[in-house]
Amino acid sequence: MTNVRGVVGSTGRVGIVHNRGVRELTDRAVVLGSCVVLVLASGMPTPTTIVWFLVAVTCSGTCAAWGRWPAVGALPAAYLLAGCADRAAIVGVPLAVYELVGAVSDRGRWVWVGAAICVAPLALALRRGPDTVVSVAAVLAAVAALLAVRSGQVDRAHSALHAVRDDLQHRVTVLQERQTRLEEAQDHETRAAALAERTRIAREIHDGVGHLLTRLLFQVHAAQVAHRGAPEVEAELRQIAQTADEALSAMRAGVHALDDTGEDLGVALNRLATGCGINQTKVDCASAVSPPAPVTRCLVAVAREALTNAARHGKARTAWVTVADFPGFWRLTVANDGTVPAWAESPQRLHSAQPGADGLGLGTRSMTDRVESLGGTLRILTRPRFTMLATIPKETT
Incomplete structure (x- = not known):
C-alpha cells in the first residue's frame, strides 16, 4: 500500500516538474523577447546597456538552474537595487522582476519587499524625467510580474491536484484491501455455515434414522427368538437382520463422513x-x-x-x-x-x-x-x- 502510494506520488511530482519546466521556459522566452525590444527601443545599444542586458540574462539563467526557492531571489533583487544607480539597467528589469516575483510570490510578507524592490528602479528612472522607454519597461515589468504570479498559482494548483489524486489512490487501495478482507471473512462464514449445517444433518440422521434402525434390529432379534424352531421363518428373519445391520453400518459411515468435515x-x-x-x-x-x-x-x-x-x-x-x-x-x-x-x-x-x-x-x-x-x-x-x-x-x- 505504501509502495503504491509512493510510486503514484513520484509520478505526480515528475509530471509537475516537467510541466513547470516547459511553462517557465516559455515565460522566460517571452520576457527575454520583451527585454530585446527594450534594447532596440533605446536606440543604438551602448556597451553599458549590453552589459546590463547580459547580466540580467545570466541572473535569469542562474535562477532557472537553481529552481524556485527563497535564496534565489537575492540575485534579481541585487540586480534591481544596483539598477537604481544606472538608467541603462532598465533593459533587464522585466527579467529581474519575473525572477524576483517568482521567488517570493508565496512567501508571505516577502511579497511586499519584493514588490518595493521591483518598483524602485522604475520609479527612480521616471522621476528623472518622462521617458517612453521607461514607460514601456514599466508595462513589460508588470506583465512579467503577472506571468510569474500566474506560474506560481498554476504550480500550486497542480501540486494540490496531484496531492488529492495521491490521497484518493491511497484511499482506493485501502478500500480494496478492506474489500478483500471482507470477502475472505464472508467466504469463511459461508464455509462455517455449510459445515455447521452438515453437522446438524449428520446428527439428525444419527439420532433419527439410527434410532429407528437399531429398534428394528431389536425387533427382528426378538422375532427370531419367538420363531425359534421354524427354519424358514428364522432364515428370513436372519436375512432381514443382516440387511438392517448393513443399512445401520452404511448410515453410520455416512454420518461419520459428514461429521469429520462438518465441525468448525x-x-x-x-x-x-x-x-x-x-x-x-x-x-x-x-x-x-x-x-x-x-x-x-x-x-x-x-x-x-x-x-x-x-x-x-x-x-x-x-x-x-x-x-x-x-x-x-x-x-x-x-x-x-x-x-x-x-x-x-x-x-x-x-x-x-x-x-x-x-x-x-x-x-x-x-x-x-x-x-x-x-x-x-x-x-x-x-x-x-x-x-x-x-x-x-x-x-x-
Missing part, C-alpha cells in the same frame, strides 16, 4: 458460548489450522461440559475459552469466575488437580476419558480462578 472449531465454541447460560463468555480461537475432526469433537465436548458445570454448579458470571495451537500440541483452556467445587479446595488439590479421584462427577470423568483416548491430559487449576486445561499432542492425531 471456532463456530462450535462460539455457539456453545452463546447458549451455555453464562452472562459473558469470551472465546479466543485464533488457530490458523483447524485441528483434525477427532480433536475438534473432543475439544468441543470438553468445553461444553466445562461451561455447563460452570453455569450449573459454579454459578459463574464470566467464562474464558481459549484454544492455542502450539508446534507439538493443541491446548484448550476453559476458565470461569464461579465457585470452586468442594473437592478442589482440599489441601492436596489447592493448586492443581488430576481428575479421577473421589468426589469427581461423571462429567469430569467423561472429559478425562475423551482427552486420554487421544493421548492427551486434562488438568484442573483452582488459582487464580477455576480452570480446566485439555492438552492433546499432535503426533497421536
